[in-house]
Amino acid sequence: MTEFDLDVHRDPDGIAEALVVDVRSGLTAAQKWLPPKWFYDARGSELFEEITALPEYYPTRAEREVLDARAGEIARVTGARTLVELGSGSSEKTRLLLDGLSGHGTLRGFVPLDVSETALAEAVAAIRADYPGLDVRGVVGDFTEHLGLLPGESPRLVVFLGGTIGNFLPAERAKFLRSVRDVLAEGEWLLLGTDLVKDPVVLERAYDDAAGVTAEFDRNVLHVINTTLGADFDPAKFTHESYWDAANEWIEMRLRAQEDMTVHVPGANLVVRFEEGEHIRTEISAKFRPAGVAAELAEAGFRLERWWTDSAARFGVSLARA
Numbered sequence: 001m002t003e004f005d006l007d008v009h010r011d012p013d014g015i016a017e018a019l020v021v022d023v024r025s026g027l028t029a030a031q032k033w034l035p036p037k038w039f040y041d042a043r044g045s046e047l048f049e050e051i052t053a054l055p056e057y058y059p060t061r062a063e064r065e066v067l068d069a070r071a072g073e074i075a076r077v078t079g080a081r082t083l084v085e086l087g088s089g090s091s092e093k094t095r096l097l098l099d100g101l102s103g104h105g106t107l108r109g110f111v112p113l114d115v116s117e118t119a120l121a122e123a124v125a126a127i128r129a130d131y132p133g134l135d136v137r138g139v140v141g142d143f144t145e146h147l148g149l150l151p152g153e154s155p156r157l158v159v160f161l162g163g164t165i166g167n168f169l170p171a172e173r174a175k176f177l178r179s180v181r182d183v184l185a186e187g188e189w190l191l192l193g194t195d196l197v198k199d200p201v202v203l204e205r206a207y208d209d210a211a212g213v214t215a216e217f218d219r220n221v222l223h224v225i226n227t228t229l230g231a232d233f234d235p236a237k238f239t240h241e242s243y244w245d246a247a248n249e250w251i252e253m254r255l256r257a258q259e260d261m262t263v264h265v266p267g268a269n270l271v272v273r274f275e276e277g278e279h280i281r282t283e284i285s286a287k288f289r290p291a292g293v294a295a296e297l298a299e300a301g302f303r304l305e306r307w308w309t310d311s312a313a314r315f316g317v318s319l320a321r322a
């Protein structure tokens with residue numbers, strides 16, 4: 001886990017500074033909010049891995065079903081020499097693509113990019129061990145900032161899986177897709193995973209599981225602020241909720257204050273007051289309709305070449321050409 005293994009575009013000071021900016025703007029807003037990327041310290045990344053195995057959390061399994069069925073086709077259609085994964089986490093599902101692409105004989109390099117240095121270092125070590133001969137270059141960074149720095153031989157296939165694009169607000173999403181298009185040369189590729197609109201009960205359960213793992217994951221952002229900025233949040237005094245916003249077609253995760261509280265955040269030079277019953281919005285996870293995904297990709301300058309869903313049509317995967 002050193003600069004010999006990973007390209008670090010985010011050092012600990014830079015991370016703390018970025019968190020200060022987000023905490024100041026989010027926790028001083030009339031409706032308090034925090035960006036979801038701050039869930040993912042070592043503990044948060046572990047908790048997310050646990051979430052992916054929960055009975056209620058179907059997206060990981062649904063997307064895996066698609067990748068399992070289509071990896072060979074993705075390799076044939078793209079002929080990719082470099083696989084770039086944004087928000088790679090443990091890179092578990094990526095192995096299906098690595099297998100498909102190496103089986104096809106074109107793949108030379110793998111570039112996983114993630115904000116979590118610990119998760120990335122583990123993934124890089126595991127992939128290097130299992131794919132000798134593959135040039136693996138981990139990049140620690142934020143995919144909203146560090147896209148221009150992605151190495152690798154063309155044609156590249158950029159994959160953004162898990163439905164993480166749903167964490168962006170619609171305007172941010174448009175900007176992000178456009179920025180991915182802009183770093184790609186014509187004829188390079190994007191593989192995009194999008195969770196689909198479905199029964200709100202199923203959605204709300206997926207984000208509020210019976211075992212309470214998602215609640216722990218949600219509260220982890222408060223631990224991260226405590227550890228990084230010396231804050232005195234008492235995470236146990238916030239209850240986790242998932243809420244389906246039908247107008248915006250997104251799930252919100254919320255942390256609701258159980259009593260009046262004053263929280264000190266010395267690292268951000270900030271004191272935050274909470275009223276009993278007030279909530280912090282900690283994540284939006286937008287859900288999509290097939291026509292909407294196609295329109296957003298076209299708007300960003302992509303040509304949609306393939307669209308697949310799992311057999312239960314819970315989750316969509318798009319293969320688009322720049």
Ligand code: AVJ
Nearest residue numbers: 051162163164167207214285
């Ligand atoms: C990793 C962003 C795809 O939005 O479903 C899981 C994160 N949050 N449970 C999602 C998450 C709560 C997840 N993404």
